[in-house]
Structure formats: C-alpha cells, structure tokens
Amino acid sequence: MTALAFLLGLAVGSFLNVCIHRWPRAESVVAPRSRCPACNGQIAWRDNVPALSYILLRGRCRSCGAAVPARYLLVELATAGLFALVAVEFGAGLAALKVALLAAMLTILFFTDLEHFVLPDQVTVSGLLAGIAFSPFVPLRAGVAQVGCDLLGLHPAPWAVSLLESLASALIFGGLLYLTGEIFYRLRGVEGLGFGDVKLVAMLAAFQGSSEALLALLAACLLATLYGTAAVLSGRQQWRSPLPLGSYLAFAGIAAIFCADDILNRYWELVLE
Ligand SMILES: [Zn+2]
Structure with a gap:
C-alpha cells in the first residue's frame, strides 16, 4: 500500500508541477499539452514520466537541451514521500484522502509563493x-x-x-x-x-x-x-x-x-x- 501511495504521489506531483507553473501565469492546467518554455517543443509522453524522465534526461529538454528546473523532480519526490507517509500514518480512507489533498495543495502554495x-x-x-x-x-x-x-x-x-x-x-x-x-x-x-x-x-x-x-x-x-x-x-x-x-x-x-x-x-x- 505504501509503495502504491508513493507511485500515486509521483503522478500527482507531476500534475502539481503543472499547477505551480501555470496558475500564477493564469493559464489552464487542462488544455494545452506541456511544452518546453525554451524551445516551445511539445514534450512527448515518454519524456514526461514522473521523476524517471528527469533523471534519464539529466534535467534537460530532449530537443533543445535547456535545463529543466530541479523543482520538477523535487515536487514529484516530495509529493510521493508525503503520500507514502500519509498511507503509513492514516491508512486508506476518508481521513487519509483529506490530509493527502491538504498536503498536495500546500505543496503547490509553498512553491508558487516562493517563485512568484x-x-x-x-x-x-x-x-x-x-x-x-x-x-x-x-x-x-x-x-x-x-x-x-x-x-x-x-x-x-x-x-x-x-x-x-x-x-x-x-x-x-x-x-x-x-x-x-x-x-x-x-x-x-x-x-x-x-x-x-x-x-x-x-x-x-x-x-x-x-x-x-x-x-x-x-x-x-x-x-x-x-x-x-x-x-x-x-x-x-x-x-x-x-x-x-x-x-x-x-x-x-x-x-x-x-x-x-x-x-x-x-x-x-x-x-x-
Ligand atoms: Zn526545449
């Protein structure tokens, strides 16, 4: 269960990164596919796998080589760690769902306030x-x-x-x-x-x-x-x-x-x- 929560946290963390990048810029988190802000190239799904892609590409864009902020990896790993901790401390249920949601929201706020x-x-x-x-x-x-x-x-x-x-x-x-x-x-x-x-x-x-x-x-x-x-x-x-x-x-x-x-x-x- 803890491992499952960790993997779920990686995926959610990847979405949180999109929120952290787009909400302060008043952009939708649903509509366009992710693009590299440096070369504007669309990011392929295989280069968008949480944590793994960042590590394999050594934190660079595949097409232009521009550095991807370390925050992307940090948020994915932090969310995964938090979700695993929630599973350990709260098990699975409504109470766990509540604190996982709170932790995810606070992670977004931590970084949007820090960066913007x-x-x-x-x-x-x-x-x-x-x-x-x-x-x-x-x-x-x-x-x-x-x-x-x-x-x-x-x-x-x-x-x-x-x-x-x-x-x-x-x-x-x-x-x-x-x-x-x-x-x-x-x-x-x-x-x-x-x-x-x-x-x-x-x-x-x-x-x-x-x-x-x-x-x-x-x-x-x-x-x-x-x-x-x-x-x-x-x-x-x-x-x-x-x-x-x-x-x-x-x-x-x-x-x-x-x-x-x-x-x-x-x-x-x-x-x-
Ligand atoms: Zn690029």
Missing part, C-alpha cells in the same frame, strides 16, 4: 471549501466550537460540532491574520501581509481546526524569525524574511499534518496533570 509571490485562489478558496466539506465526515479535534457550545450549554451532534469547528476556525484565524495585516499596514505604511496569506490561513484552519491551525501559525512565525535572524547574522540579508510568509505557512501546515496530534496530546497531558 502568489497564492492562487484556485488552491486557497477551493481548499477552504474542501476543508469545510470534509469536516462533518472526518471529525476535527475539539476546539473553539466545543468551548462555545459548552459555554452556551448546547449539545449538538459530533458531526455538527466538527462542522462548526471548521467554520469558526476559518473565520477566527482568517480574521486574525487580516487584522494583523491591517495594523501592520497602518503602522508601517507597507503591505506586510497579502490577502492570499489570509485565505491560506483560513484554509488551513478549515481543514485542521483551531488547535492545529494555531500550532501551524506559531511554527511558521518561529521558522520565519529563526531563518530571518540567521540570514541577517550571516550578513546575507537586510532585515526582512528571505522567504514569503505563505511558504512558511504551507511548510508548517504540512508538518502539522504529521506532528500536531502528538504535540497537542502531549501538551494536554502536561496541562491536565
């Missing part, structure tokens, strides 16, 4: 909707919705609490980031946060609920700070983060899929002890 400073709506908005749609069927960890229901003395069905958790988390975290961006803008007069980041955080929260979203947000800020500090200290960068925030958020979101449960369980054990 764009977080396409095709991912963030449909991700937000998909996260909400999954929530009644794949129960989210108890969070803000449960607290709200307890305070009001309400006892809805578990699927309804999970749906509420997804909606409320998306609203709260999206709103929180939007406000932070506004405050930053008023104080500094520069746009520190794009609306794409707001939609990405709302999507993460809708998919994973409030506790995991908070954890991912904190991890992303910590990573950005550490990386930024290291870059400044090594003298390579002015005082600004070398990676766009969306990439940190996407990375932290992927890590949270696999680690958040353990961390949160351990945290509550410590608190309740």
Whole structure:
C-alpha cells in the first residue's frame, strides 16, 4: 500500500508541477499539452514520466537541451514521500484522502509563493471549501466550537460540532491574520501581509481546526524569525524574511499534518496533570 501511495504521489506531483507553473501565469492546467518554455517543443509522453524522465534526461529538454528546473523532480519526490507517509500514518480512507489533498495543495502554495509571490485562489478558496466539506465526515479535534457550545450549554451532534469547528476556525484565524495585516499596514505604511496569506490561513484552519491551525501559525512565525535572524547574522540579508510568509505557512501546515496530534496530546497531558 505504501509503495502504491508513493507511485500515486509521483503522478500527482507531476500534475502539481503543472499547477505551480501555470496558475500564477493564469493559464489552464487542462488544455494545452506541456511544452518546453525554451524551445516551445511539445514534450512527448515518454519524456514526461514522473521523476524517471528527469533523471534519464539529466534535467534537460530532449530537443533543445535547456535545463529543466530541479523543482520538477523535487515536487514529484516530495509529493510521493508525503503520500507514502500519509498511507503509513492514516491508512486508506476518508481521513487519509483529506490530509493527502491538504498536503498536495500546500505543496503547490509553498512553491508558487516562493517563485512568484502568489497564492492562487484556485488552491486557497477551493481548499477552504474542501476543508469545510470534509469536516462533518472526518471529525476535527475539539476546539473553539466545543468551548462555545459548552459555554452556551448546547449539545449538538459530533458531526455538527466538527462542522462548526471548521467554520469558526476559518473565520477566527482568517480574521486574525487580516487584522494583523491591517495594523501592520497602518503602522508601517507597507503591505506586510497579502490577502492570499489570509485565505491560506483560513484554509488551513478549515481543514485542521483551531488547535492545529494555531500550532501551524506559531511554527511558521518561529521558522520565519529563526531563518530571518540567521540570514541577517550571516550578513546575507537586510532585515526582512528571505522567504514569503505563505511558504512558511504551507511548510508548517504540512508538518502539522504529521506532528500536531502528538504535540497537542502531549501538551494536554502536561496541562491536565
Ligand atoms: Zn526545449
């Protein structure tokens, strides 16, 4: 099963590469066959086999020899690795499908923000909707919705609490980031946060609920700070983060899929002890 998930991940990763290349350029991912951007030659199916073609052709176009970005191989291998990990941790089922979809979407966002400073709506908005749609069927960890229901003395069905958790988390975290961006803008007069980041955080929260979203947000800020500090200290960068925030958020979101449960369980054990 794990090997099957790996192969599926290679194929999906190949499609993610097309999305990463075309969505920031407002091109369709369905219509034309893939072409080499250097010589415009159509890429034959045998030169389009995930990972294998890249390795056999040593990362070059067969007709013109132009270098193919290493990102193509990286995305295919990363997606394959993530899908295999999902199969190991989540087995096969709706929960596995949900986190595999989330991991794939976050992989696209990581690279589009890194390369183009764009977080396409095709991912963030449909991700937000998909996260909400999954929530009644794949129960989210108890969070803000449960607290709200307890305070009001309400006892809805578990699927309804999970749906509420997804909606409320998306609203709260999206709103929180939007406000932070506004405050930053008023104080500094520069746009520190794009609306794409707001939609990405709302999507993460809708998919994973409030506790995991908070954890991912904190991890992303910590990573950005550490990386930024290291870059400044090594003298390579002015005082600004070398990676766009969306990439940190996407990375932290992927890590949270696999680690958040353990961390949160351990945290509550410590608190309740
Ligand atoms: Zn070419």
